[in-house]
Amino acid sequence: LQTEEYARAVLATGRPGQLESLLAARLxxxxxxxxxxxxxxLVILDEAVLHRPVGGDxxxxxxxxxxxxxxDHRWMRIQVLPLSSGEHPGLAGAFxxxxxxxxPDVFYTEDMMSGHMTANPETIKEANLNYAHLxxxxxxxxxxxxxxxxxMEERYEHRTERDPVA
Numbered sequence: 001l002q003t004e005e006y007a008r009a010v011l012a013t014g015r016p017g018q019l020e021s022l023l024a025a026r027l028x029x030x031x032x033x034x035x036x037x038x039x040x041x042l043v044i045l046d047e048a049v050l051h052r053p054v055g056g057d058x059x060x061x062x063x064x065x066x067x068x069x070x071x072d073h074r075w076m077r078i079q080v081l082p083l084s085s086g087e088h089p090g091l092a093g094a095f096x097x098x099x100x101x102x103x104p105d106v107f108y109t110e111d112m113m114s115g116h117m118t119a120n121p122e123t124i125k126e127a128n129l130n131y132a133h134l135x136x137x138x139x140x141x142x143x144x145x146x147x148x149x150x151x152m153e154e155r156y157e158h159r160t161e162r163d164p165v166a
Contacts, residue, residue: 001043001070001078002026006063009055014112038075044134045144046090047083050151057156064152071145079138080147088137089130097127 002010004027011022032038045067053060070076081088095109104119107127118124139147 001030001067003059003063003066005059006055009059033073033076041076042135043076043078044081044090044131044138045078046081047147050080050148051155053155061152061156061158064148064156067148068145068152071141077141078144078148079135079141080144081134081138082147085137088134090134095127095130097124097131 004023007026008019008023011019011026015022033041050064054063067078070078081090093109093111095107098106098108100106104121105124106117106119107123108115108117110116138144
């Protein structure tokens with residue numbers, strides 16, 4: 001769900017020598033969202049990512065605006081886990097649960113150096129439980145969109161040289 005400039009800023013912090021290939025791969029994966037019938041995608045974002053000024057104010061404004069465009073997407077649901085939720089299972093790292101009609105579910109996680117995928121039923125069961133806890137603590141889709149819009153306006157509003165920062 002990252003804009004190109006946001007993804008570039010994120011990826012540049014890791015392996016700058018591979019930046020262009022990593023960026024191309026990340027953007028290529030997004031093409032799945034343009035399919036006629038894309039996969040149902042349920043996303044829970046930690047509120048902290050809305051406040052961290054990756055790439056600067058203009059990049060963040062466009063990134064948050066891009067997230068808001070998904071609020072009307074038929075196959076996408078974005079929820080925000082509020083800062084007030086405290087510690088939660090997602091603090092151990094981001095993860096994906098991929099569900100297929102004709103294949104076993106897959107759990108995927110990655111760290112700075114590599115990714116790990118498994119179809120182990122016990123791992124899938126634990127991941128589903130963790131996801132359920134995150135989803136229960138997250139804001140509704142509607143409230144999440146309102147929070148994203150508020151953060152975009154309050155933290156990353158467009159300022160000119162004549163508009164001093166308060």
